[in-house]
Amino acid sequence: MAKTVTRSGGSGTISPGLLASLDPLLREWLPRQRWFAGKGRPVTGFSLVAATELLPAGTRLGVYHLVLRAHQPDTPGDRYQLLIGVRETLPPRLAPALIGHVTHGPLTGRTVYDALYDTRPAELLLEALRSRARIGALRCARDPAQEIRSGLVPRLMTAEQSNSSVVYGDTFILKLFRRVAPGINPDLELPLALAREGCPRVPAPTAWLEMDAEDGAGESYVLGVLQPYVQGATDGWELALRELAKGEDFGAEARALGRATAEVHGALARALPTVTLGPDRIQPMVEGMVVRLEAAAQAVPALRPYAPALRTAFTALADLAAEGQTWTAQRVHGDLHLGQCLRAPSGQWSLIDFEGEPARPPAERRMPQPAVRDVAGMLRSFDYAAHSCERPAPGWAHACRSAYCSGYAEAAGRDPRTDPVLLRAFETDKAVYEVVYEARHRPDWLPVPLSAVERLAAPEAP
Numbered sequence: 001m002a003k004t005v006t007r008s009g010g011s012g013t014i015s016p017g018l019l020a021s022l023d024p025l026l027r028e029w030l031p032r033q034r035w036f037a038g039k040g041r042p043v044t045g046f047s048l049v050a051a052t053e054l055l056p057a058g059t060r061l062g063v064y065h066l067v068l069r070a071h072q073p074d075t076p077g078d079r080y081q082l083l084i085g086v087r088e089t090l091p092p093r094l095a096p097a098l099i100g101h102v103t104h105g106p107l108t109g110r111t112v113y114d115a116l117y118d119t120r121p122a123e124l125l126l127e128a129l130r131s132r133a134r135i136g137a138l139r140c141a142r143d144p145a146q147e148i149r150s151g152l153v154p155r156l157m158t159a160e161q162s163n164s165s166v167v168y169g170d171t172f173i174l175k176l177f178r179r180v181a182p183g184i185n186p187d188l189e190l191p192l193a194l195a196r197e198g199c200p201r202v203p204a205p206t207a208w209l210e211m212d213a214e215d216g217a218g219e220s221y222v223l224g225v226l227q228p229y230v231q232g233a234t235d236g237w238e239l240a241l242r243e244l245a246k247g248e249d250f251g252a253e254a255r256a257l258g259r260a261t262a263e264v265h266g267a268l269a270r271a272l273p274t275v276t277l278g279p280d281r282i283q284p285m286v287e288g289m290v291v292r293l294e295a296a297a298q299a300v301p302a303l304r305p306y307a308p309a310l311r312t313a314f315t316a317l318a319d320l321a322a323e324g325q326t327w328t329a330q331r332v333h334g335d336l337h338l339g340q341c342l343r344a345p346s347g348q349w350s351l352i353d354f355e356g357e358p359a360r361p362p363a364e365r366r367m368p369q370p371a372v373r374d375v376a377g378m379l380r381s382f383d384y385a386a387h388s389c390e391r392p393a394p395g396w397a398h399a400c401r402s403a404y405c406s407g408y409a410e411a412a413g414r415d416p417r418t419d420p421v422l423l424r425a426f427e428t429d430k431a432v433y434e435v436v437y438e439a440r441h442r443p444d445w446l447p448v449p450l451s452a453v454e455r456l457a458a459p460e461a462p
């Protein structure tokens, strides 16, 4: 029933027409999606990387799985994963999923929509994962030790996300990556490694969806990961804001989060290689930080007055390395913040979303880093929470910072505050990243990382 109709450079006859039908609609729809990474530049066209027919469009409901390259000026263009539904008319419940009405090509007169909103296509995906199906270029794999019940009812998560997730009967959650590239995906690699280590702080992948890369070089795309759904969980960001609004202390939770982070770091260091960072490795790392700072100052003028002082946070690290100090680097989460921490009703914290910072190149995201990088991310997050609360919260972020570092020290045997130069460099690097992120995605939030920049640029900054 389901088949791959073509891949880029392939000889299929259906898909060129299919793409021509979709092209004008997707040009308008894609840039409006939260997960579209190429904001600010027009989409000038698409090329097909792969198209797999999951249900033929000749029936009441057609479903295509597509990987498309979106062409944009001055870039090679990113590849996106889409699940396209085709119907005669769209029922009202699917109105938010509308992509558009086709006016030419083989689908003329049909309505196309984001099929992840629809029950049947989402069920098809789960069934494919459950049965380890191979559909054209799409391949499903799963952990044989975990059971996947059939018939679980899907619902698309509506939260603002970098990808798209479907929850099945409050039992599993399937994340479909939107911007995709061939190669190892740390959001599968690291949770699998942690599961092998027996680390209970990260939901163990249950099944995953892959596709061979089009260039025949032997690489694969990881297109989706299914994992157990933590029922009734509250994320750390929501919880922190709730406690802040009530004027409640978050110290105990921050401490527990510090312990959870250290446990994950310990398991990652056992599971995957670590390296020693001497001057030869610290120098390029510091250069990377400086380059990112310069690019950020170019992109966001408000950052420029602080750039020279921020640079000293990085050069101080290079100076220590030149004096002979070394550090250990290991695989880390890479984009840790309160929103990536889930607290189950039992009080147990889990960490999710090991993809790393979406803006960084994939190879860079998989490089070993000092574990303090994640610590710095969480410290920045406490600062964000304190700034997002309407009620003044003097000392709240500082108290969380202390509790988190103490919790981390309890589990790791070393306190991140004992290496203030390293911590300051990574906090600065993160704040610079956030300045760019907010300028691009949420300009109203720009003052939050900018206030941190002001603090970190002050000579007495911690």
Ligand SMILES: Nc1ncnc2c1ncn2[C@@H]1O[C@H](COP(=O)(O)OP(=O)(O)O)[C@@H](O)[C@H]1O
Residues within 6 Å of the ligand: 157, 159, 160, 161, 162, 163, 164, 165, 173, 175, 203, 227, 228, 229, 230, 231, 233, 235, 339, 340, 342, 352, 353, 355
């Ligand atoms: N295992 C899980 N259990 C419960 N909720 C989850 C789980 N994984 C993710 N979520 C929810 O889905 C949201 C998005 O997940 P995340 O992995 O951060 O996706 P993205 O990469 O798209 O940001 C999280 O903020 C959380 O609310």
Ligand SMILES: O=P(O)(O)O[C@H]1O[C@H](CO)[C@@H](O[C@H]2O[C@H](CO)[C@@H](O)[C@H](O)[C@H]2O)[C@H](O)[C@H]1O
Residues within 6 Å of the ligand: 161, 162, 237, 335, 337, 338, 339, 353, 357, 358, 377, 380, 381, 382, 384, 385, 434, 437
């Ligand atoms: O969750 P994502 O992987 O999509 O991460 C991106 O978006 C985050 C915002 O949703 C952003 O995080 C920043 O804002 C948070 C509050 O909304 C705050 O807790 C974080 O500390 C702050 O960095 C993240 O940087 C970005 O990569």
